[in-house]
Amino acid sequence: MISGKLTCSNIAKFGDAKLTLTPVDRLTVEIKSDRPEPIMPTLLSVVMIVSPKTPVDQAVNDPVGTGPFTLSTFSPQTVVLDAFDGYWGNKPQVTKATYVWRPESSIRAAMVETGEADLTPSIAIQDASNPETDFAYLNSETTAIRIDAAEPPLDDLRVRKALNLAIDWEGLAQLFGDDVKRASQMVVSGINGHDDALEPWSYDPEKAKKLIEEARAAGVAVDTEIKLIGRNGIYPNGAEAMEAMMTMWQDAGLNVKLTMLDVADWLRYLQKPFPAERGPNLLQMMHDNNKGDAAFTVPSFYRSSGSYSTLADPAFDKQIDEALAATGEARTNSFKAIFGKARNEVVADIPMFHMIGYTRVGTRLEWKPDITTNSEIPLANIAIKD
Incomplete structure (x- = not known):
């Protein structure tokens, strides 16, 4: 990530700091900065680990990770994630997730209301009209x-x-x-x-x-x-x-x-x-x-x-x-x-x-938004009601 060959906006959080990385053993790397970095562990938490086999001359949609889901299909309109059977941790209730893009807040809210979708984040205030399904969050x-x-x-x-x-x-x-x-x-x-x-x-x-x-x-x-x-x-x-x-x-x-x-x-x-x-x-x-x-x-x-x-x-x-x-x-x-x-x-x-964000959650889901919702919604945190 520090080679400059790959674009990573998160590495910019380090500013002009020069990092020197030295492998110690299979599971340890020593990281040194040329200036004091009192919150180095927190800074490192946003840096993505990328396979050294990742091409540097083209965009790819073949992520490598250790999470409970794998990318099944990808298009500009739809992304499908499937549960990874070999996941090392507790398996989430969700076994498959399909993401679709609809820019209009009213359309997304209506899709959840009719059951066509289960969840939509960040709807407009005028569409957050149902207190049973619509939640405000800081x-x-x-x-x-x-x-x-x-x-x-x-x-x-x-x-x-x-x-x-x-x-x-x-x-x-x-x-x-x-x-x-x-x-x-x-x-x-x-x-x-x-x-x-x-x-x-x-x-x-x-x-x-x-x-x-x-x-x-x-x-x-x-x-x-x-x-x-x-x-x-x-x-x-x-x-x-x-x-x-x-x-x-x-x-x-x-x-x-x-x-x-x-x-x-x-x-x-x-x-x-x-x-x-x-x-x-x-x-x-x-x-x-x-x-x-x-x-x-x-x-x-x-x-x-x-x-x-x-x-x-x-x-x-x-x-x-x-x-x-x-x-x-x-x-x-x-x-x-x-x-x-x-x-x-x-x-x-x-x-x-x-x-203040507003989100609509379908009636079959057990999930509430929090301060991180605009950045991420971990599927592992979503439960399905009985």
Whole structure:
């Protein structure tokens, strides 16, 4: 995974750390980092083990694993998993699982209601209408817009602040439910480094317009077209949120145009190397950190070398590196300072909401969602009612 020959976004969690791996015996490997990594075991928990026989020049759908299921068939529309008879652990009740993709929340909810499907995660609030089958859950997702701070006019701090101030946050929240929480930073409460005292941006359209006019008077080309890049199906009511935000930014005096992309095209803008022709852009994102530490967020988004970062700030890089090497209370306070700087001084993003998820579960299943549901639903945790 560290050879650079295979693409692995999770290895990016290590930032610029250089890892040296030495086999000790059949079941032991020694891993050394060229800098302190206080949470090395947690970082390693997200790194996938890949067979050395995996081709590096083509995508494959032939996974190698040790779990209770095997991949039976795969297509862009349907995936089928079968139970693995030779599994070493307790065998789950589920013996076969078929996954189908339906982007429309209402259609997925109806499929569960009629028995055509057993479970659908992440339905829209307007479709979560049956208290017997529909469950709300606090997930670990934070929705946000990344600002490409390297591209004018977004390289001007006044414009980046105006983008945050121009949004009617109370009105936008109606798309996501009464329990959704405004975000001031890219991690949820409970993650080491989250700062409960950090206030979200308020709605101040007049101040937003004033900042844009100040930038214009200083020679910033604020009339330049800014591309708002949304991702189809990223979360329920995601496209509606982008349309509303685009309108609010236009009302503030910015030339923002929305483009909705499928995942493959959207990823080109999310991860480095960014498209050379990208121009000024705002990118719809949803970030999941349920690992307990801000190290799974900060380097990727704010370090100059971060796979999602549009920043180039050596002083901020140094501050981040010091936080990553720290332990205990010093680590917590260092990450809090980083989120404060990201919010107040750098303004590299537009934090939106810490999300509440809604899922519909068929009546024959014994299963409830939890904070990890948006990332994974282990089939072994699903029971079939008698």
